[in-house]
Amino acid sequence: MSSCLCNPFQSIFSSNSKYSEVSESSESKMTQKNPSFVLQAPRSVIYEDRPIPKLKSPYDVIVKPRWTGICGSDVHYWVEGRIGHFVVESPMVLGHESAGVISTVGDKVQSLKVGDRVAMEPGVPCRRCVRCKEGKYNLCADMAFAATPPFDGTLARYYSLPEDYCYKLPDDMSLEEGALIEPTSVAVHITRQASVKPGDSVVVFGAGPVGLLCCAVAKAYGATKVVTVDINEERLQFALKYAATAAFRSRKESPDESAKRLIQECDLGPGADVIIDASGAEVCIQTAIHALRMGGTYVQGGMGKPDINFPIMAMCTKELNVKGSFRYGSGDYQTAVDMVSTGRVSVKELITDKVKFDEAENAFRDVKAGKGIKILIEGPTE
Numbered sequence: 001m002s003s004c005l006c007n008p009f010q011s012i013f014s015s016n017s018k019y020s021e022v023s024e025s026s027e028s029k030m031t032q033k034n035p036s037f038v039l040q041a042p043r044s045v046i047y048e049d050r051p052i053p054k055l056k057s058p059y060d061v062i063v064k065p066r067w068t069g070i071c072g073s074d075v076h077y078w079v080e081g082r083i084g085h086f087v088v089e090s091p092m093v094l095g096h097e098s099a100g101v102i103s104t105v106g107d108k109v110q111s112l113k114v115g116d117r118v119a120m121e122p123g124v125p126c127r128r129c130v131r132c133k134e135g136k137y138n139l140c141a142d143m144a145f146a147a148t149p150p151f152d153g154t155l156a157r158y159y160s161l162p163e164d165y166c167y168k169l170p171d172d173m174s175l176e177e178g179a180l181i182e183p184t185s186v187a188v189h190i191t192r193q194a195s196v197k198p199g200d201s202v203v204v205f206g207a208g209p210v211g212l213l214c215c216a217v218a219k220a221y222g223a224t225k226v227v228t229v230d231i232n233e234e235r236l237q238f239a240l241k242y243a244a245t246a247a248f249r250s251r252k253e254s255p256d257e258s259a260k261r262l263i264q265e266c267d268l269g270p271g272a273d274v275i276i277d278a279s280g281a282e283v284c285i286q287t288a289i290h291a292l293r294m295g296g297t298y299v300q301g302g303m304g305k306p307d308i309n310f311p312i313m314a315m316c317t318k319e320l321n322v323k324g325s326f327r328y329g330s331g332d333y334q335t336a337v338d339m340v341s342t343g344r345v346s347v348k349e350l351i352t353d354k355v356k357f358d359e360a361e362n363a364f365r366d367v368k369a370g371k372g373i374k375i376l377i378e379g380p381t382e
């Protein structure tokens, strides 16, 4: 891994003997200079005083994260200590869906000043490789992404980022809404991958935060029919009130039957123009492929089992466009800020709970138990 811009503590990790010297008990965290919520091992978290990050370049800023949303990946690391080949091998600060206030700016920073409120894009690419240069920096192999090992996350008092990875929030946008820009950007990227056009029918499998946001963004892009699919009735009802124009409850039946019922019940004619999977469930993916029209577009947003049975014959004979979607790329964060600030996508109603920094672990428990939609953790008090 090349040197990175957002992990000033990497050197501590390389000599793991130092790590115990900086650990402190939870009681003392109010006196800590840079209290950080650190995952030590699966299910084992501690508040640790980490060194205050220094500006690595004159183009960097230091941000004080004020609100951080918890996402499935954070919980996954907390429970399992790994996601696929990303393994937490040394203690790592959690959190990556944050908005905060600028506390220090480098000499060359032009667009930001101390006190500015910003949404923090948590992944900084190398800027030099072919993928970066062609504008697809989310595919950079040298990405330093918050709370993806070995890079520290944002659940700390201070976090350093390059200026251009901080997006100023308009005055009428709260920092809580700012924390929701991360999942909104995920939905913007998925919807872009799907090339949703005015008049399209769009089906979204999964009514979790990203699925809900995909419904909202697809609608904002002009989709006339937006169908939410889930097994949970409560979530479907929420999605209908929030952004979906129709709901479909999946049940135990073959993907083929399910697809037929979906098309019939939701009046999708020859099949849906676009289907987005935000569930990662094998049966959803199979149903989606069968429910698409000839020449339709499928985008995989959810991550579940790494390998599944895929209806490849249907994909071939219908000439489907099948695409992946990973995080967000050039322009997605700004689009998300613009969509929320203009009211085309609303995120307030997705925030179902807010907890103090000292209660961060409870928030992780609640997310794991499937409580609420999006839980936010407040940054450490001064």
Ligand SMILES: [Zn+2]
Binding pocket: 071, 072, 073, 096, 097, 182, 183
């Ligand atoms: Zn996330």
Ligand SMILES: [Zn+2]
Binding pocket: 125, 126, 127, 128, 129, 130, 131, 132, 137, 140, 141, 142
């Ligand atoms: Zn790169």
